[in-house]
Amino acid sequence: MLHIQNTLSGKKELFTPIHPGKVKMYVCGMTVYDFCHIGHARVLVVFDVITRYLRKVYGPDNVTYVRNITDIDDKIIARAIENGEDISTLTNRFIEAMHEDADALGVKRPDMEPRATEHMDEILEMVQTLIDKGLAYQGENGDVYYQVSQFKTYGQLAKKNLDELQSGSRVEVEQSKRDPMDFVLWKMAKLGEPSWDSKWGKGRPGWHIECSAMSVSSLGDHFDIHGGGLDLKFPHHENEIAQSEGCTGHKFVNYWIHNGFVRVDDEKMSKSLGNFFIIRDVLKTYAAEVIRYFILNSHYMSPLNYSDENLDKGKASLTTLYQALLEFDDIDPANTVIDEGSEYAQRFFQAMDDDFNTPMAISVLFDMSHEVNRLKGSDAESASLLAMQLKKLAELLGLLESNAQQFLQGSTSEGGLSDEAINELIEQRVAAKQEKNWSECDRIRDLLDAEDILLEDTPEGTRWRRK
RNA sequence: GGCUGAAUGGCAGAAUGGCUAUGCAGCGGAUUGCAAAUCCGUGUACCUCGGUUCGACUCCGGGUUCAGCCUCCA
Numbered sequence: 001m002l003h004i005q006n007t008l009s010g011k012k013e014l015f016t017p018i019h020p021g022k023v024k025m026y027v028c029g030m031t032v033y034d035f036c037h038i039g040h041a042r043v044l045v046v047f048d049v050i051t052r053y054l055r056k057v058y059g060p061d062n063v064t065y066v067r068n069i070t071d072i073d074d075k076i077i078a079r080a081i082e083n084g085e086d087i088s089t090l091t092n093r094f095i096e097a098m099h100e101d102a103d104a105l106g107v108k109r110p111d112m113e114p115r116a117t118e119h120m121d122e123i124l125e126m127v128q129t130l131i132d133k134g135l136a137y138q139g140e141n142g143d144v145y146y147q148v149s150q151f152k153t154y155g156q157l158a159k160k161n162l163d164e165l166q167s168g169s170r171v172e173v174e175q176s177k178r179d180p181m182d183f184v185l186w187k188m189a190k191l192g193e194p195s196w197d198s199k200w201g202k203g204r205p206g207w208h209i210e211c212s213a214m215s216v217s218s219l220g221d222h223f224d225i226h227g228g229g230l231d232l233k234f235p236h237h238e239n240e241i242a243q244s245e246g247c248t249g250h251k252f253v254n255y256w257i258h259n260g261f262v263r264v265d266d267e268k269m270s271k272s273l274g275n276f277f278i279i280r281d282v283l284k285t286y287a288a289e290v291i292r293y294f295i296l297n298s299h300y301m302s303p304l305n306y307s308d309e310n311l312d313k314g315k316a317s318l319t320t321l322y323q324a325l326l327e328f329d330d331i332d333p334a335n336t337v338i339d340e341g342s343e344y345a346q347r348f349f350q351a352m353d354d355d356f357n358t359p360m361a362i363s364v365l366f367d368m369s370h371e372v373n374r375l376k377g378s379d380a381e382s383a384s385l386l387a388m389q390l391k392k393l394a395e396l397l398g399l400l401e402s403n404a405q406q407f408l409q410g411s412t413s414e415g416g417l418s419d420e421a422i423n424e425l426i427e428q429r430v431a432a433k434q435e436k437n438w439s440e441c442d443r444i445r446d447l448l449d450a451e452d453i454l455l456e457d458t459p460e461g462t463r464w465r466r467k
Numbered sequence: 468g469g470c471u472g473a474a475u476g477g478c479a480g481a482a483u484g485g486c487u488a489u490g491c492a493g494c495g496g497a498u499u500g501c502a503a504a505u506c507c508g509u510g511u512a513c514c515u516c517g518g519u520u521c522g523a524c525u526c527c528g529g530g531u532u533c534a535g536c537c538u539c540c541a
Contacts, residue, residue, distance in 0.1 A: 043541040164469050165537055229541030270540055313491045359481050363489035373505055438500055456503045
């Protein structure tokens, strides 16, 4: 029985879909004006795993996963001007980059990927409804604002009341607002800015309304799960609730899931602090799967400290797992089904059922790998079967999907030895070995070691891998 | 200032009112021409002070420290 830590209630709750057997989930995606960093990678990977598991539990076709793209906002406009480039050229470029990064990380595409600019009608309709209901007003500057004080449960998600929020407010108060906490629904366009026609004047949507419009239009006005990074909890998600529930008059989302931050030196990784690492840069040094392992080796809510040391450890851990799979590369796990009754599968599911406890699920994978290694010597058939089970369970986390040999051998780095050169040296060493010329053997090993190539002599011959 | 959430062994990171997390690194052994890999074994924890309890790292309260939110951010 799946339990989810619900940010709305602050409690771990039994997950029950609104429509039995069907799950609808919306996750706030990227604002596309720059490359994705490791913080974005965490959202992508975490919700990819959540989706994989939901599909496992409810069936692949019974889960609808929507992840939006914000392709119009102040930062995008500013960046386009800065680059002297068209807005859509800019956003399309970074949408493509985001897809490349996500693909590299083994993140499956969501079922729907709505864009803000393609949902203007729904956005305008929502703004109008909010005005009609007395929840929104047009200020003197023309902008349309949501009147927060009119929504009595405002602050329910962030667990704050309006008084607390106002007393701590550091925001420069816009004169046209009736209350400092009111937020923009529709923003008047300045000269030269992209705009859409509306009865309030040419303008563009505020940041929060688009997500209300996109989620409601793709999943309906009441759905199961809404997710995103912790930094979106307030004000973004709080405002989404105010907008959506303000429009419909009923509950918007049952379960809110927020993933924790990635930190650098115990500080939040963020664009504003400038301490962020771009996914594609990290991929130059570490395999994508190492990043994925690093992310999943801690619970999605915990803070995650980014460092080379931690990525190195992830690489070492994955190496251990792949060593166990090394002899089974030629077996296709696609023909295998998870043995649901096995103790390992039970423990794995139990971990995942408990609010997607991926670190614990991973610990089961290690137990399995040890068992595989033990069986290798005594019962090759059982070893092979268990290895396939290991791959099948790991697949739910998007791990161990690579070819073991390829993972361990990695790829030739610039100026490094080619696979052919390595194999040639190994052959020379094998010849020396037959003559029991140990000093020559060691010379070749040391030579390769200097190139970060590690040799392993096994009864079946010499294997190698890159450090 | 208000609010939220953390504090676990050398490092990373889980669970749990009494019993081994797991991984990386370390140490001992098996194995090996030497290694590596693997297997077996092993040490080091639960921020602090009180309370509840037969028993608390685990529950409750105070304190300390850290992070985050209250402003754009996944």
